Amino acid sequence: MKFTEEHEWLEVEDDLVVVGITEHASEQLGDIVFVEVPEAGTTVTKGDEVVVIESVKAASDILAPLDGEIVEANGALEENPGLVNEDPTGKGWFFKMKVEDLSALDDYMDEAEYKDFIG
Amino acid sequence: MADLKRTVFFDLHNELGAKMVPFAGYEMPVQYKLGVMKEHLHTRASAGLFDVSHMGQVILRPRSGDLADVAAALEALVPVSVLGLKEGRQRYAMFTNDAGGILDDLMVANRGDHLFLVVNAACKEADIAHLRAHLSDACEIEVIEDRALVALQGPAAEKALSRLNPYAAGMRFMDSANLGFFGEECWVSRSGYTGEDGYEVSVPNGKAVDLARALLEMDEVEAIGLGARDSLRLEAGLCLYGHDIDETTSPVEAALEWAIQKVRRKGGAREGGFPGAARILDELENGTTRRRVGILPEGRAPMREGTGLFADAEGGAAIGTVTSGAYGPSIERPMAMGYVEIDHAVDGTQIFGEVRGKHLPAIVSPLPFRPSNYKR
Numbered sequence: 001m002k003f004t005e006e007h008e009w010l011e012v013e014d015d016l017v018v019v020g021i022t023e024h025a026s027e028q029l030g031d032i033v034f035v036e037v038p039e040a041g042t043t044v045t046k047g048d049e050v051v052v053i054e055s056v057k058a059a060s061d062i063l064a065p066l067d068g069e070i071v072e073a074n075g076a077l078e079e080n081p082g083l084v085n086e087d088p089t090g091k092g093w094f095f096k097m098k099v100e101d102l103s104a105l106d107d108y109m110d111e112a113e114y115k116d117f118i119g
Numbered sequence: 120m121a122d123l124k125r126t127v128f129f130d131l132h133n134e135l136g137a138k139m140v141p142f143a144g145y146e147m148p149v150q151y152k153l154g155v156m157k158e159h160l161h162t163r164a165s166a167g168l169f170d171v172s173h174m175g176q177v178i179l180r181p182r183s184g185d186l187a188d189v190a191a192a193l194e195a196l197v198p199v200s201v202l203g204l205k206e207g208r209q210r211y212a213m214f215t216n217d218a219g220g221i222l223d224d225l226m227v228a229n230r231g232d233h234l235f236l237v238v239n240a241a242c243k244e245a246d247i248a249h250l251r252a253h254l255s256d257a258c259e260i261e262v263i264e265d266r267a268l269v270a271l272q273g274p275a276a277e278k279a280l281s282r283l284n285p286y287a288a289g290m291r292f293m294d295s296a297n298l299g300f301f302g303e304e305c306w307v308s309r310s311g312y313t314g315e316d317g318y319e320v321s322v323p324n325g326k327a328v329d330l331a332r333a334l335l336e337m338d339e340v341e342a343i344g345l346g347a348r349d350s351l352r353l354e355a356g357l358c359l360y361g362h363d364i365d366e367t368t369s370p371v372e373a374a375l376e377w378a379i380q381k382v383r384r385k386g387g388a389r390e391g392g393f394p395g396a397a398r399i400l401d402e403l404e405n406g407t408t409r410r411r412v413g414i415l416p417e418g419r420a421p422m423r424e425g426t427g428l429f430a431d432a433e434g435g436a437a438i439g440t441v442t443s444g445a446y447g448p449s450i451e452r453p454m455a456m457g458y459v460e461i462d463h464a465v466d467g468t469q470i471f472g473e474v475r476g477k478h479l480p481a482i483v484s485p486l487p488f489r490p491s492n493y494k495r
Contacts, residue, residue, distance in 0.1 A: 030156075031156035052475065054446070056154075057155070
């Protein structure tokens, strides 16, 4: 699993990159009450705002961590946004994307580096 | 947070794992370990304890010895009947300005030989200056610095507070009384700002932590932060000063005319005589061009403060703005309040809120969003 400075986790699964937010991020956001995920087939550029999360406190955007195409989004979150708090690295995943070059993930932090990053 | 003031409960908040934030010049708990959602639901299901010591507590004592003189003087600043407030009773009021806007909203209690006011933290310095400027001839104005203020709210509040003093159970909604706790006289009202039954207790600083700990040790009671306080009051349809009401909103635009008794209205025995009376009395007769309403978004996306409101899904000219918006944990959907042009203020009207560039459907809805649970 890889991690971004925006507190996303990335995991390669069947040549696709699965993206969600870390437990640390979900704790900081508080109770999540709304998630809007992108439609499958959307082409995204790294840094695009692809997911909107609203917690009891505020709205936040989740950025595309890589260039690529969204091939599947976690529709369960629209009905049950609390999954992001309950199981951020499991059932609370946001989307799966197809990327040209999986080696682009190497630029991101591994778990030990991320733990240092969040102190 | 060096410049921020702290309440007497600061160490207790930290001990309870509170997340502290700056609020109205104070360092206050926005949430504890339970988090906003569970704190909200706990208050509705059982009882929540809130530190509201940042709010201003002010006593007005008549120089003449006759409380009616203070009540009459205060009526020059508020459009409500203070002379009609019986001993041992409290009511909601607002200071108005000459333009008919609202300087602050407050609670006034008749405590026999004096009036007791509770005002908003963010406005208290201005309110005290306002009182001194206008009421110094009629009364002594005493700002209470040696007492904390806690609110105990929820269906189990009566059971919890009555364990410490059984007389609490005998109070009705908006009663005000002296009750002893830990050998100290506390000023208790059966009121609050959550839509639940409950109490506000003004307690001497020296016993405040003891009282809070005694309540928190009870199974029914959890500490509740400002985050849940906000979602609770919004579900209850109650205004937050500086957001839903301010110097530019009149009490009638704000749908607070229920707080203006007949005796202060046109044809009443003490008609007018408060700042902005010309506008407010006219609006009571003839209505306003905009009005505060409840708004229920039809989808799951919250419509936050500042969200533009429209009559058409295509947009066009805005018909209003959201002034408070959040997720309602008890109603399990997003909720908002805001001002809309009067033609769109009828319950059931379809409107649209602009969220991230999209015009999302919402319905103008009655307030409160959830029936209140006061012990009348």
